[in-house]
Amino acid sequence: MSVVHETITPTTETHVAPVLRVANLRVGYRVNDQLTPVVRDVTFDVAPGQVLALVGESGSGKTTTAHAVLGLLPGNGEVTGGSITFRDQVLTELSAKGWRSIRGRAISLIPQDPTVSLDPVRRVGHQVEDVLRLHTELDARARRERVHELFELVGFTDVERRYRQYPHELSGGMRQRVLIAAAVAAEPDLIIADEPTSALDATVQKQVLDLLDEVRLRTGTSVVLVTHDLGVAADRSDLIGVLHQGELVEFGPTARLVADPQHPYTRRLLDSVPSRRPWVRDRTPVAVTTETVIEVDELRKDYGGVPAVDGISFRVRRGETYSIVGESGSGKSTTARVLAGLTEVDSGRVALLGTDITRLSRREFRPLRRDVQIVYQNPYSSFDPRFDVYDVVDEPLRSFEPRRGLRRGRPNRDRVVAAMEAAALPADFVDRHPRELSGGQRQRVAIARALVLEPKVIVLDEPISALDVSVAAQILDLLRGLQRERGLTYVFISHDLAVVRAISDRVAVMREGRIVEQGTVDQVFSSPADDYTVRLLDAIAGRDLIGGLS
Structure with a gap:
């Protein structure tokens, strides 16, 4: 190749080694x-x-x-x-x-995952101190003072309290700050x-x-x-x-x-960057109608007395992509689980395809599952480890058509293959095991499983966040094509605003369980009304150099 x-020439001085x-x-x-x-x-x-x-x-x-x-x-x-x-x-x-x-x-390292890179049973201050103990002549008191200085350098306040905390008491961002403090503790030349x-x-x-x-x-x-x-x-x-x-x-x-x-x-x-996809400039699906297929009014869901979703309301029309964005803990995934009938509500009203599901039992909700399917962030964890690809895709058919599923052989093969082909998977993949497939192929299997019952609504919960950029682009293209062909309605859950900008018709921005802003993509991205939305947009990496989002 x-x-x-x-x-x-790396610096303005031509002879710098x-x-x-x-x-x-x-x-x-x-x-x-x-x-x-x-x-x-x-x-x-x-x-x-x-x-x-x-x-x-x-x-x-x-x-x-x-x-x-x-x-x-x-x-x-x-x-x-x-x-x-x-x-x-x-x-x-x-x-x-x-x-x-x-x-x-x-030379020091800042590792990828702060959740597994710190010792869970030792105070974070002591873990940063280890670097100083190994690589400096500082005594115990000087090391502690130096850790305080490092914690101030990485933006912590109340540094003594942080020094004494354990990793589980810190957020992911705070843990990453601890790792940066450890990386710069000995003043390395290279990180x-x-x-x-x-x-x-x-x-x-x-x-x-x-x-x-x-x-x-x-x-x-x-x-x-x-x-x-x-x-x-x-x-x-x-x-x-x-x-x-x-x-x-x-x-x-x-x-x-x-x-x-x-x-x-x-x-x-x-x-492959979402904002450069060819269909971004023609975002509105052909089949969008004025018919409302999802109605949410004052939805509330608490966990342990703390509101995960706090009185939100929105409408979704047939054939559109309605995205819910926000950071971890904003309530977007809880909302997705409510719409998929996987989480009961505490108060408010949720109607799917004209049916109020708020007080339905799981058995009463069951007929709606044919029409409302969900695709998860990590498809592999949602597959039965005993199943090959055929069994994964066929599972909804066996569940809803048990008599067919009890026959010997693979009676639903034609329908399974049709769903797989719709998800751009070769028919001969039916005999493979998901562990033999790439991440993008597994996500296509999850999409095929969602399609096999020919639903009207698909809830997509962070469906591409674990994928490489080019594979994610392929999945977005696939979803867009399926929506045009079948008139599907998507509720798209994501923290990635660049992706949301590319695929959505309307957007809701969630923060701490509430919708702080919602509107068309152009309204939210070009003229954000809430300061939080502005901060989210300002945080998008590479917007100026790789094809901005305005």
Whole structure:
């Protein structure tokens, strides 16, 4: 594969030595005594104070490259060629003892998932202190004072209280701040940030990235930012390296690469950004009618006396996409479960297809399940692990047509295959197990399962948030085509405003259980009326460089 690779002068001073130099790096994983190459001849430099974003989809080799720089490859991984040089040290030649003197002190890591990266039974202050204990000569009192300073640096107030808290007492964004404090504690020259905000809401993501930028500017630290999010890369980096199937296919200054990508794969990634999809400019579905299929009035649902949904009202018309957006804890997924008949309400009225479901028992709601289906964020967890693809898609038919389902063989095969073909899956996938499929293929199976009963309404709860950008674009195209062909009505739940902007007709913005604003896509995105909506829109990464949302 050809590579588009510019020679970059990283700073205005032409003779500044790079902090990190990766030359012709090759990495492989050994399985059953066979070495499989996963990174091939990757080359790049990072200058002092510079941010390099390594972008690519799952399996591209970006995380493997980052872990090789840190000397943290798994036991079956090995560097098979090339070199990694940090300052004047060749890292690929270091012993375990040599790595201990470098890692954490001169090169540090901000890991992807703050929920699993902190010890759950130790106070977070003590965990940051570990870095100082290992890499400085500070005594116990000085270490504690330094942790207080670091917590102030990452934006905490009441730092002694934070010092004494356990991870479970902090939000995801606060835990990520603790990890940033630990990463900068020994004032490293280089930070590897491995998808540091992928698990965070848009506004929290912006806060964390702003913080990382501020720390970098104060300390002059260089950053290698590993991300699949082109918006984050566009906003936060000086250079972008695009990895595909283990090769660095394009490398150059961020503004140039985003504005004028040279490699077909880079162009494909950028074309997969929701705001660039071809149907965005023709958003209104052909079959939208004035008929109301969902009516919600003053809906309220409490958990333990705390309102998850607090008196919301909205209407959805046949054939449209009505999106509900908001951060974690806003109440959007609880609303989705109510509409799908999976959660009872405490008060208010909900009518689906003319039927008031508010006081229906599960048995009374059952006839409506043919017409109202749900697609979840993680399809694999919603599949029976004993089922192959046929059984997964056929399950609703067996449930609603038990006599047919009791026959020997596969009596519903034609209907199952038709649903799979509608979801753009080959008919021969029926005999596969979901574990053999990719994430995008599993989501198509979930969509086929929702389609097999030919419903009128589909509730989509974060259906693409776990997918790579190009796979997510394929699923959005699929959903759009199905809506046009079948006149489907979608309730689309998401925290990703770029996706919502691309697929929706009308939008409701939820915060702390309430709808703070709703209207057409153009109204909400072009002229937001609520300050919270403005903050959400301002937090969208890459809106200026990858095809803005206004």
